[in-house]
């Protein structure tokens with residue numbers, strides 16, 4: 001069977017070259033005589049894999065020296081708890097912007113550990129935009145200010161970051177890491193689960209400014225303390241070794257594409273092809289306010305539920321899979337992460353054009 005165009009929101013498509021490289025090395029890695037999966041995490045081979053991954057990511061994202069890069073487990077969702085446990089430690093309060101389900105879940109979890117102030121929300125318009133931020137509502141004494149940079153379900157993204165002064169900005173970039181350039185120095189902490197843009201599920205990357213380490217709440221489990229993982233270079237216990245290896249291959253791939261800036265350019269072109277079609281279509285319609293459109297997740301609808309279903313079924317029969325939108329938005333969603341080739345987006349638009357001709 002041949003590979004399909006997979007528009008899944010996550011786990012999602014991975015670069016074919018990377019899958020093939022991993023396949024080649026699957027049974028025997030280098031001169032080790034074993035698979036990466038069979039290696040001790042304390043072995044020299046694995047240490048090299050870990051440091052190579054970290055250093056390549058540092059280079060790609062221009063991560064300054066005073067930030068630690070951690071490879072953890074527990075997915076993006078564990079960060080919803082780790083962040084307050086480790087950072088809500090001075091005034092026991094934090095500002096959150098509610099831009100979708102992931103932001104809401106993060107805020108809800110943080111409420112268990114301190115006071116959460118919802119600075120703004122776009123819930124009243126089904127999260128179809130990033131809400132206007134009024135800095136007079138920001139709490140100058142907040143321990144941190146939390147945003148979700150790209151909202152996977154609703155297809156929105158921040159194009160400008162909030163000015164939070166001395167309050168550390170914390171960002172969930174699970175569905176946008178390495179898709180566009182970002183100024184790390186604007187953040188106290190950034191994190192991303194791997195399964196959207198970095199590799200298989202099972203590893204979570206955390207980038208944290210060093211001065212934020214070491215103040216975890218007393219009851220914080222050892223495994224949920226950033227300082228413990230930082231001190232041990234992500235080797236406090238057995239890290240997700242294969243996931244780290246695979247993410248390292250994806251980092252190499254991004255570098256081969258010309259780095260984040262080059263990848264961003266391609267992502268902008270890919271997204272523009274889809275959005276231009278949606279803007280000119282008499283049948284398909286985008287659901288997001290133009291200024292806040294995501295480069296990674298593109299939700300759209302047809303005029304009736306019947307047509308949505310028909311389109312999804314037709315697409316699937318032609319090798320375009322996982323286009324069904326999230327149940328809270330309905331319709332369709334095309335997730336076009338870094339690994340989705342330009343030709344996949346062009347082929348999708350050609351399919352939509354054909355569908356429009358046949359169903360007007």
Ligand SMILES: *Cc1c(COP(=O)(O)O)cnc(C)c1O
Nearest residue numbers: 075076077102152172174175193
């Ligand atoms: C997928 C996703 C999450 C949750 O990740 P898990 O690894 O499933 O816990 C969190 N935030 C964003 C923006 C996501 O896209």
